[in-house]
Amino acid sequence: MGAALTEKQNRVLKFIAQRIWREKGAPTIREIAQHFKFSSTGTVRDYLRVLQKKGYIKLAKKKSRAIELINEKLLQIPVLAQICAGTPTLTYEDIEGYLDLERILFQDDQIFALRVKGESMIEAGIMPDDLVLVRRQLLCENGDVIVAFIDGEATVKYFRQRKNKVFLEPANKGYKPILIDKDTFSVIGKVISVVRRYV
Amino acid sequence: MGAALTEKQNRVLKFIAQRIWREKGAPTIREIAQHFKFSSTGTVRDYLRVLQKKGYIKLAKKKSRAIELINEKLLQIPVLAQICAGTPTLTYEDIEGYLDLERILFQDDQIFALRVKGESMIEAGIMPDDLVLVRRQLLCENGDVIVAFIDGEATVKYFRQRKNKVFLEPANKGYKPILIDKDTFSVIGKVISVVRRYV
DNA sequence: ATGTATACCACACAAATGTGTGGGTGTCAA
DNA sequence: TTGACACCCACACATTTGTGTGGTATACAT
Incomplete structure (x- = not known):
């Protein structure tokens, strides 16, 4: 599927994945540059192009935060409280909470x-x-x-x-x-x- | 937690949630406008402000696609193949697949x-x-x-x-x-x- | 009558953002 | 030595994008 990544390329990919999974969405080019202390946006773009060529991400043109991970999966499931009480219509007012598995993610592969x-x-x-x-x-x-x-x-x-x-x-x-x-x-x-x- | 929403406000919120969970990330104001055939970006911004005031989303200033859902949670977990064979180091080369619960999401609340x-x-x-x-x-x-x-x-x-x-x-x-x-x-x-x- | 809320519109502006051009250094194989 | 790559930089430019100003119309409660 994807060619091998170098250490640095892998770090960039991991950073993007973290941002997509933990934070709100994909980072902008300048946000990536800032995190890795790159002083040029071109540097980041080069990385993105490589990651895309190797099949790890997909880029959309002229869109902001348009980095898509291959194999990206998301989950959010509403957890209904026990509904044995008897309302025959399951509404989302019964939501007890959410499956929260976000925190266990990506803590250094633990x-x-x-x-x-x-x-x-x-x-x-x-x-x-x-x-x-x-x-x-x-x-x-x-x-x-x-x-x-x-x-x-x-x-x-x-x-x-x-x-x-x-x-x-x-x-x-x-x-x-x-x-x-x-x-x-x-x-x-x-x-x-x-x-x-x-x- | 959140005040009641009108029909239209709810539709806007649902659209945003779908985009965040199924698609790459949050939509831009103009993407929302286009979907609902609003000819003005101000219309969307009014909706976002209401949704934020009612506690359903959080907005960041001067950032693109910076709509955050309250109670947003994500999940992706690597699934290791059975490792009984005996390597004492668990590497990600053993990944069997991924928990793929994405497809079951948001198919009209099914x-x-x-x-x-x-x-x-x-x-x-x-x-x-x-x-x-x-x-x-x-x-x-x-x-x-x-x-x-x-x-x-x-x-x-x-x-x-x-x-x-x-x-x-x-x-x-x-x-x-x-x-x-x-x-x-x-x-x-x-x-x-x-x-x-x-x- | 006045205020508040919903539900839209047009238009302008500045900041954020992706993209392009044109460099540089080093390593490594052909 | 030439080429291909990984790994950086500076700077400019056009588009995308969020934000602001100022409207219109309807409904509803005080």
Whole structure:
């Protein structure tokens, strides 16, 4: 799809993506120049042309803030409060809030998603093929759902700490908790969300 | 939060929101004018001022496309392929794809989210307090997870059809399938996704 | 009668913004 | 040594774009 980027080109692309996802919209050429301390708008335009040629962005002519990311995706979903009360018309007056996943984005790639394999967490509602959103962190608290490396495999489990002993506990009666030697396993991160999609 | 909007004000706001979420970014004043066939930019500016005063948007001065929605949220999450194979470094070369929830957005408000109450679908991995994303549709296929109205309550169940009979089947051994009279219940929509968040 | 709000218009102006021209330095492969 | 690239600069220019001024018409409440 896209040719390889140099370090600097990648930094420019990342900056644009951040602005598009976190801030209001795409930056102007001069805003990019200011951020990278370029004293010429031509410099930025050269970068944009390269990024476009390599297939990472699309530019529109003579329009302001007209940088479009290839593979850009957006999400905003209204969250309705529980509607069991009984109004048969679902209006947006019932909106409870919004899915706010914006903050977990782009914090230096500290967040990623994993596809779940196996049924060890099935009783916690984490099914095979679900996606878990993982925030990379080394420390975790008792009861957290975490992703850890054991024997070269990434697994999703409960983190349990009892009297100096650390267990990785599945949520499936058919599986047994794993007693862990603190030195031989490593925590990848904490599961902060589960996403499942039906066809 | 926000005062009531008139019909036309609401249409302008919806147009802006659509452009921000589906298209590249916020429209310019003249783009809005063109869409609504206003021959004056001042007309649009009046609308923007009203929308801002009523608390639906925020405007920045002397910036192009600087319309910001209150409660705007964005999402894009890289989806890593299952990494059980064993590389201890999670690189973005493992990206399997992207959570693509963009398409389900703003198709005339056909999608909304519901917070789950009760444990009737617990064996399908749908837990209390989960959010289910629902696409509004009246028809559904055998085996779909749907949201239906029964007795003034919205419930999440499997849709089962056997020999002219329609059942709403829970995923919980403690609950029994509900035989439904086709005429007295109504399907709200199909569950297309489940989202759960941990603290 | 007066004020306030909605819903438009025309026109002008300055700032913001994209674009063009014409440079420069270095690196690296042909 | 020539060319292609990455990586910068200065400066000018035309268009886009936000903003301001000053209108018109209707409706509605005080």
